[in-house]
Amino acid sequence: MDLWYTEYHTEMVRFSIKIDKQLVSMQSEFQRIDVFESYEFGRILVLDGYLMLTEKDEFIYHEMIVHPPLAVNPKIKKVLVIGAGDGGTIRELTRYESLEHIDMVEIDEMVVDVCKEYLPHISCRLKDPRVNIYYEDGLKFVRTKQNEYDLIIVDSTDPFGPGEGLFTKEFYGNCFKALSEDGILINQHESPYYPRDAYAMQRAHQKIKSIFPISKVYQIHIPTYSSGHWLFGFASKKYDPVTHIDQDWWNGLGLKTKYYNTEIHQGSFALPNYVKELLANA
């Protein structure tokens, strides 16, 4: 059997993963959902043909979308997560005893069901008593909230298809309103490398920058994503993510992580010149 899953990073670049077998293929109201068993990366989740995560390296994405804001503000109690149907972001969040309440708003219940069945190591903490799952459109959910969350994490798909509304100025403005006076917004910020991705990144950044007084970007290595060079946005009403990190508190927690540590927290906000220029010209 010679079966390969291929993602086109551009029309001229493709990345292929050898597959043992397909585990499931479903069509929800919103998107096509596939899970494959691969040789190199364990199971992989694919939405509308795009690779969302692999068992081998999902830890990188999920640690780096969760731990930086928590290390910056140990007083965070109430969190809103938008998207994140695979459960990886919730798994990392629930490691913090200090968190009291986590709302997760995922538009597609079928993604959650598929991940519970086929990716149990990732969706393992969705039953934590602090977690409330809403199967709704995050865009609409956040409109009704005011001064309610200390942290919002936008763990979305790309800015086309079901995730498109999560890259609009209206949405970021509603996030600002839904956040407390020292609130933080983390969002997946695309990649700076290929022009189409970089353009999406610039548009997202320009909108967030126009709303939040502090708007930084940090980078990570995710080998199975387009170009392997991925960015997250850190927007905040009050805290600078580099100078305000509470290293002693975070290290005192004793959380075992495979990617995140307080040095890479700070190092990841140092960006290559070409990325800085793209962001400055956004």
Next chain:
Amino acid sequence: MDLWYTEYHTEMVRFSIKIDKQLVSMQSEFQRIDVFESYEFGRILVLDGYLMLTEKDEFIYHEMIVHPPLAVNPKIKKVLVIGAGDGGTIRELTRYESLEHIDMVEIDEMVVDVCKEYLPHISCRLKDPRVNIYYEDGLKFVRTKQNEYDLIIVDSTDPFGPGEGLFTKEFYGNCFKALSEDGILINQHESPYYPRDAYAMQRAHQKIKSIFPISKVYQIHIPTYSSGHWLFGFASKKYDPVTHIDQDWWNGLGLKTKYYNTEIHQGSFALPNYVKELLANA
């Protein structure tokens, strides 16, 4: 025409680049040399089937192998470069007026000739009067040197084929001997991500660590290399690369760079936990 160059990052993962046409294919005494015109990355250089560089992102590799040691020790005058037949490392080095003498030892003259003809933006500074090119085996060349260089850059291929000897303990020991009392050794250090690459990285690191009192590793994003997560080694007799950087001097030079800056210099030495563990267990 539907022509693709494919590199297998592992037996189960492949990366493919759409090609307009092949520009040259030669067989030297040491290896097969190919240059292709690609749509996404401009021209690409391939040795023995492995992608060495692309016009689009070679700046990342070449800036990051050259500028960190120079920013750490502005007094560097005499440099030895091993490998580097494409000329990119020399191009970056010759931007420093402070350098007086650069020896480049490349085993394969045909690589240099091909790059001069097909990659002139990269090989453009090989005629700088401070540059002396030796078409010899770097392993043998360095054996005869003692206390002669302030900096050695090992810009080699992977640890198999012609580059194999440049990953041995004997070679690193001879580099130590060839360096002045505050000398620095930079080497391309493979990738931490796929097990085969990580094993090569561990072996190289273990050997360098046993010889140099300071042996650090820094990471960069090179999207066209296996996993996109690449490492360089910074070994030194005296200077710690993070605490000893001379930011004012380097920024005062006014060099325009597309990747390197003094913040990412420091940030790139902060490594993910899984990489730190691989290095600690090397």
